[in-house]
Amino acid sequence: MTGETEVTDVATQPTESGADLTRSRLIEAARKAFGEKGFHATTTRDIAAAAGLSPAAVYVHHRTKEDLLYAISRAGHEAILTDMRAAIAGAPEVAGKLEAVVHAMVLRHTREYAAARVVNYELDGLSAQHREDIEKLRAQIQGIVRRLLRTGVADGSFVVDDVRITSNAIVAMAIDAARWYRPATDPAPDRIASHHARLAVRMVAAAG
Amino acid sequence: MTGETEVTDVATQPTESGADLTRSRLIEAARKAFGEKGFHATTTRDIAAAAGLSPAAVYVHHRTKEDLLYAISRAGHEAILTDMRAAIAGAPEVAGKLEAVVHAMVLRHTREYAAARVVNYELDGLSAQHREDIEKLRAQIQGIVRRLLRTGVADGSFVVDDVRITSNAIVAMAIDAARWYRPATDPAPDRIASHHARLAVRMVAAAG
DNA sequence: GTCTATAATTCGATAGAC
DNA sequence: GTCTATCGAATTATAGAC
Numbered sequence: 001m002t003g004e005t006e007v008t009d010v011a012t013q014p015t016e017s018g019a020d021l022t023r024s025r026l027i028e029a030a031r032k033a034f035g036e037k038g039f040h041a042t043t044t045r046d047i048a049a050a051a052g053l054s055p056a057a058v059y060v061h062h063r064t065k066e067d068l069l070y071a072i073s074r075a076g077h078e079a080i081l082t083d084m085r086a087a088i089a090g091a092p093e094v095a096g097k098l099e100a101v102v103h104a105m106v107l108r109h110t111r112e113y114a115a116a117r118v119v120n121y122e123l124d125g126l127s128a129q130h131r132e133d134i135e136k137l138r139a140q141i142q143g144i145v146r147r148l149l150r151t152g153v154a155d156g157s158f159v160v161d162d163v164r165i166t167s168n169a170i171v172a173m174a175i176d177a178a179r180w181y182r183p184a185t186d187p188a189p190d191r192i193a194s195h196h197a198r199l200a201v202r203m204v205a206a207a208g
Numbered sequence: 209m210t211g212e213t214e215v216t217d218v219a220t221q222p223t224e225s226g227a228d229l230t231r232s233r234l235i236e237a238a239r240k241a242f243g244e245k246g247f248h249a250t251t252t253r254d255i256a257a258a259a260g261l262s263p264a265a266v267y268v269h270h271r272t273k274e275d276l277l278y279a280i281s282r283a284g285h286e287a288i289l290t291d292m293r294a295a296i297a298g299a300p301e302v303a304g305k306l307e308a309v310v311h312a313m314v315l316r317h318t319r320e321y322a323a324a325r326v327v328n329y330e331l332d333g334l335s336a337q338h339r340e341d342i343e344k345l346r347a348q349i350q351g352i353v354r355r356l357l358r359t360g361v362a363d364g365s366f367v368v369d370d371v372r373i374t375s376n377a378i379v380a381m382a383i384d385a386a387r388w389y390r391p392a393t394d395p396a397p398d399r400i401a402s403h404h405a406r407l408a409v410r411m412v413a414a415a416g
Numbered sequence: 417g418t419c420t421a422t423a424a425t426t427c428g429a430t431a432g433a434c
Numbered sequence: 435g436t437c438t439a440t441c442g443a444a445t446t447a448t449a450g451a452c
Contacts, residue, residue: 019417038332040248044446054419059447061417120387121329124246165395165403168388169381176380179328187373195373203407227435252428262437267429269435 023061025051030068035114039069039125069122070130076112076119077137083108084144094152095201098170101148103197105174109181110189116178145171149204158204170200231269233259238276243322247277247333277330278338284320284327285345291316292352302360303409306378309356311405313382317389318397324386353379357412366412378408 016024029050033042044065048055062068087100109116126134145167152158160166173196186192224232237258241250252273256263270276295308317324334342353375360366368374381404394400 022417038246038248040246041332043444045444055446056420056448057418065446124249161406162395162403165400166407168385169404169407172384172388173377173381175387176384177376179383180376180380187370192373195370196377198369199374199377199411202411230435251426253426263428264430264438265436273428 019061022051022053022057026053026058026061027068027071031072031118032114034069034072034122035117039065039118039122066125066127066130069118069125070127070134072115072118073122073126073130073134074137076115077134077141079112079115080105080108080119081137081140081144084141088144088148094148094155094157095205098145098148098152098204099197099201101145102170102174102200103193105171106177106193106196107189109174109178110183110186110192113178113181113183116175120175120178142167142171152204157206159206160204166204170203173200227269230259230261230265234261234266234269235276235279239280239326240322242277242280242330243325247273247326247330274333274335274338277326277333278335278342280323280326281330281334281338281342282345284323285342285349287320287323288313288316288327289345289348289352292349296352296356302356302363302365303413306353306356306360306412307405307409309353310378310382310408311401313379314385314401314404315397317382317386318391318394318400321386321389321391324383328383328386350375350379360412365414367414368412374412378411381408 026047030042030047033046033050037046044058045055047065047068048058051057058065058068062071083104084101087104088097091097091100123131123134146163149158149160149163149167153160153163177192177196180186181189181192234255238250238255241254241258245254252266253263255273255276256266259265266273266276270279291312292309295312296305299305299308331339331342354371357366357368357371357375361368361371385400385404388394389397389400
């Protein structure tokens with residue numbers, strides 16, 4: 001916009017290219033590394049090397065290592081929320097909604113387990129400001145499940161002793177899949193997701 | 209035994225004192241720090257300061273920082289196994305055993321959440337050799353739950369689609385409590401443990 | 417935008433006096 | 435066994451050439 005010396009593109013397409021592509025490549029490398037070794041055990045040199053760049057190149061595209069973590073964490077949380085909302089919208093009654101939500105969560109926490117590990121286990125690496133932002137998204141995730149249980153209790157579909165503890169347990173089951181899941185030895189994500197979804201319904205369903 | 213120049217103790221009691229006490233204090237400081245900030249984010253200076261010692265004092269009692277992690281991890285895993293075995297021995301039939309085991313696991317993962325976080329989330333900090341040792345203990349933990357489910361299925365107490373996935377889910381629920389539990393705002397450990405234990409039984413119980 | 421080189425810290429671990 | 439002092443390596447991030 002402000003006086004480029006070259007006309008580089010045929011048209012400014014929504015497809016990323018050039019610098020944006022390098023930026024994405026660094027995020028992808030960081031996501032993998034953070035998910036596998038943890039934020040603090042990953043060096044900026046690891047990230048640069050995985051993206052095929054020199055250590056200094058990282059800082060052209062991202063202000064700090066923590067900025068990379070924030071970008072990955074934010075995108076990860078928003079992706080989960082999008083999945084959950086789509087799942088709820090796609091089922092008619094409350095038991096089906098719960099089953100779909102758990103399925104969506106477990107599917108993402110296994111399929112994208114590296115990103116999911118960053119989302120759930122690398123919160124301490126965030127700055128105070130970024131941590132606050134992320135915690136709001138996490139509260140929304142918990143809120144969705146909690147509301148679902150309350151709705152089910154209200155219309156008689158569910159029988160639940162303590163909504164808070166039970167929703168914690170259901171979310172816990174899904175989140176922890178990102179920790180134990182190993183693609184090489186475990187069943188396919190869809191199979192694990194279906195199974196967990198049925199288990200969640202069994203935990204709260206009213207009758208047989 | 210080999211020519212002490214001083215007779216320091218009235219008797220060599222099983223009670224720890226002197227150097228052993230300092231050693232324990234360092235382990236306690238490290239457990240808290242590793243559990244709250246993670247192994248890599250904790251410095252040996254943090255540990256020394258928390259124990260009221262100079263940075264160098266750590267190495268009089270522990271060879272390396274990783275040695276501290278291993279000691280904490282090993283003791284933590286063994287404590288969980290002890291809890292689980294006692295729980296199983298204390299209940300007559302299989303549903304009661306499962307309920308008791310989950311109760312014991314959740315109780316420990318909330319009450320001792322700092323230690324439990326080290327046990328479950330700081331495996332990457334271990335050396336290859338130590339990691340192998342620890343993985344054997346972890347396999348035993350999974351094995352106990354898996355055997356319990358198989359026994360319940362065999363005698364008709366439980367109905368389970370997939371024993372491996374279901375036992376993973378049950379253990380996941382217990383482990384993840386160490387991640388989300390906050391003593392300041394959450395219900396008492398015993399209440400959470402009881403609730404989770406009932407949920408686990410509901411996941412697998414045959415009839416109403 | 418990418419590189420090489422390096423500044424400025426910080427870390428795990430050790431040396432040596434008491 | 436504890437301390438002060440410090441080594442040597444590794445880390446995040448920047449400077450400056452191309």
